[in-house]
Every structure is written in structure tokens, then in C-alpha cells.
Amino acid sequence: AQSVTQLGSHVSVSEGALVLLRCNYSSSVPPYLFWYVQYPNQGLQLLLKYTSAATLVKGINGFEAEFKKSETSFHLTKPSAHMSDAAEYFCAVSDIFGTGTRLTVIP
């Protein structure tokens, strides 16, 4: 069975600050892990995916995530938040989605 947990339903950061969105997963097989972003009134779009080729995965818009098998984590980071990053972010294991984290960026 697979499951995913996102810690923190809301995260606020100042513009220019580090963004860290947490995701832990559970999987009995090597996982396919994804981060998606949803802007207001839109569907989800892929930020990045992990498919076992490399543990540090770079995505669009300056985001990256690191797969840590020992911690069963796949946290999403961005060194410097931009106002346009305000959105809801979903971590997924295959087609199982977390409950989402809403990111607010404070000017």
C-alpha cells in the first residue's frame, strides 16, 4: 500500500526567503514521487518527479526536491520565494495525493 503525508496545510514565507514544503511517503515498492502545483482556478501542473535516476531532482521555476529513502521523505525547496510562487502544492506517490500545502508569500 502507498500513502503520502504533507506536514503543514499552510506555510507563509517572506519574499526572498527559503521555501520548504514537507512530504513523507509510504510505499512497499520503489516509489514514483511527484510534486504538483495548483494556481488559483486552475488544474494541477507538474513541478518535478522522482523516478530513481537521481536523488536530487530539479523542477520548473527554481524548485527542487531531494529523495531520502532512509527518512521516506521528498521535501520540496526553493532558495528564494517569489510572489508568483503563491499557490497550493501537492505531493503524490503514483496517483495518491497528499492533502496539499497552501504557500503564501509575504511581500
Next chain:
Amino acid sequence: DVKVTQSSRYLVKRTGEKVFLECVQDMDHENMFWYRQDPGLGLRLIYFSYDVKMKEKGDIPEGYSVSREKKERFSLILESASTNQTSMYLCASSPRLKGRGVLAKNIQYFGAGTRLSVL
């Protein structure tokens, strides 16, 4: 660019009505999905199809059915709409992962969603 199109952005229906939500993708993807999205619950899979006329139940199939008569089109049907089916419905498609079996999950491409209100 992959395009997944949902026929309506907003729908208002009455309790007991039969409701059809349509989804079309233009990238010849094998897999198609229907989710509902509710605050605090994230996305929950209703049904999934990995080929024409094939379907698999997701986590919350009760009260829903689906139809996939053509590869590009996946319909979600609410036989008798109820107020607890008021939600945002998202359709997605994905290509099959080569060599991983029909149920392996790849990147999904989402439509813009249909916000359904059942009164």
C-alpha cells in the same frame, strides 16, 4: 503541449439529477483519471481507466460511474446527484509507463477542473 479539456468550468444541478462530466485529451494517452478535490482532503481518486472500455475503481467510487468508449474521452457520471457530491472535479491523463505494467502511474496532465454544486 498536452491538453486536457473539461467540458464545463461550473455546473449547478439539483439533487437527484443525472450529471455527466466530460473530459477529452489530445495526446493519445492510455490512462485517464477522475478525482474530486475538497478542502483539507486533497485529491481523491474516483475512477481510473487504462484503456478503452477498461476501468478501475479508485478510493471513492460510490455514487459514481465512468465511461470510456474512445481513447481520448473519459466521462464521469453521477447517476443521482446528492449534495455531498458538491465538489471540484479534476480529470487527468497520462501516458503508459513502458515496461511497468498497465497500472503503473506516470506524470499526470490535468484539466482546469469542473466546480459542481448540487442543490
